[in-house]
Amino acid sequence: MTTSARRATARSGRPERPGRTLVSAAQWRSRRGRIAYPVILALALLAFTVAFVLPLAWVAVGAMKSPQELATVPPSVLPSTWHPDTYGTAWQYMDLAKYFLNTLVVAVGAWAVQLAVQVPAAYALSALRPKLGNVILGLMAVTLMLPAAAVLVPTYLTITDVPLVHVNLVNTPSAIWFPAAANAFNIYLLKRFFDQLPADLLEAARIDGAGPVRTMWSIVLPLSRPILAVVSIFAVVAAWKDFIWPLLVFPDPARQTLSVALQRFAPDTPINLLLAGLVLASVPMVGVFLVFQRQILAGLTTGGVKG
Missing domain, CATH: 1.10.3720.10 (MetI-like)
Structure with missing residues (x-):
């Protein structure tokens, strides 16, 4: 670690982020950066979770609907009558x-x-x-x-x-x-x-x-x-x-x-x-x-x- 990095670590109380990123170290240490990072991370994780889990959940729940309800337009989110015995x-x-x-x-x-x-x-x-x-x-x-x-x-x-x-x-x-x-x-x-x-x-x-x-x-x-x-x-x-x-x-x-x-x-x-x-x-x-x-x-x- 270089002298400047050690000084930055001593001032901030945490190690300097290695390498070059899209966001500068000063922006990371700013109040806006400390708030924006967890918010953006949470939104990204939520978007990926919905994209991957939603189709699986739809198939698992759709199997417990009746064939007539599956054919309705627009489709229902949850079955009006649950049929777990379908499996x-x-x-x-x-x-x-x-x-x-x-x-x-x-x-x-x-x-x-x-x-x-x-x-x-x-x-x-x-x-x-x-x-x-x-x-x-x-x-x-x-x-x-x-x-x-x-x-x-x-x-x-x-x-x-x-x-x-x-x-x-x-x-x-x-x-x-x-x-x-x-x-x-x-x-x-x-x-x-x-x-x-x-x-x-x-x-x-x-x-x-x-x-x-x-x-x-x-x-x-x-x-x-x-x-x-x-x-x-x-x-x-x-x-x-x-x-x-x-x-x-x-x-x-x-x-x-x-x-x-x-x-x-x-x-x-x-x-x-x-x-x-x-x-x-x-x-x-x-x-x-x-x-x-x-x-x-x-x-x-x-x-x-x-x-």
């Missing part, structure tokens, strides 16, 4: 238990396959540093710039006739598990985290006789719990909410996931039951975010390892 009816009417189980199998399998492939790949690019590692990483980065629709046809042709083994994976969870492993964003995220691990620690393990696999298993993975939690959540959420790819690879209605099944029921299902099904389908992922939001933020902002 139970929707669960039985659309047989959601079966589709929840299908989605759970797909999501858990996609999570396991992604970690089994992406963690060693990122560790190899970070610690082992192969000769063409930068080229491979660059090619992976290029795939992030392609729209998802551009790779649908090649990926579908691949899973209908898997190279070398010539197996058709349509109507099996493997049709989602294996393509999900090729996630360049997660590999890049893991590699960036592994790059921040202390080199001295890895060198000490090598001197003690630990090979690359033992080092990854015993040292790297225990230190990488924050980023592993983030990648795990991304993998589960992506598999749970995906629609286009499950629609293509699960033509059998009995094997479809929640997102596809709800779309199939939509034309012939009362609107309140469909809204209830949407709410029930989103509850697990909302719960995952609320429970693990600290791990998500910690994993995305961690730039090093505390010694």
Whole structure:
């Protein structure tokens, strides 16, 4: 801290704000600044809260209205008569238990396959540093710039006739598990985290006789719990909410996931039951975010390892 910063800290009783911002330090210390900042912050937080929470609340409350009330114009804010039993009816009417189980199998399998492939790949690019590692990483980065629709046809042709083994994976969870492993964003995220691990620690393990696999298993993975939690959540959420790819690879209605099944029921299902099904389908992922939001933020902002 410079001498002028120390003097400013001594005069104000609080540390000087670092860096250059849109508001000068003098404006922050003024009476107007001390009043305007919390007011603007509160209004911004309120606006974002309304923008994100209001649609969810409307769907959850709308499911407890009758179909006739949902069709009224202008729409009512609260139901004139509450029908909380709509959720139970929707669960039985659309047989959601079966589709929840299908989605759970797909999501858990996609999570396991992604970690089994992406963690060693990122560790190899970070610690082992192969000769063409930068080229491979660059090619992976290029795939992030392609729209998802551009790779649908090649990926579908691949899973209908898997190279070398010539197996058709349509109507099996493997049709989602294996393509999900090729996630360049997660590999890049893991590699960036592994790059921040202390080199001295890895060198000490090598001197003690630990090979690359033992080092990854015993040292790297225990230190990488924050980023592993983030990648795990991304993998589960992506598999749970995906629609286009499950629609293509699960033509059998009995094997479809929640997102596809709800779309199939939509034309012939009362609107309140469909809204209830949407709410029930989103509850697990909302719960995952609320429970693990600290791990998500910690994993995305961690730039090093505390010694």
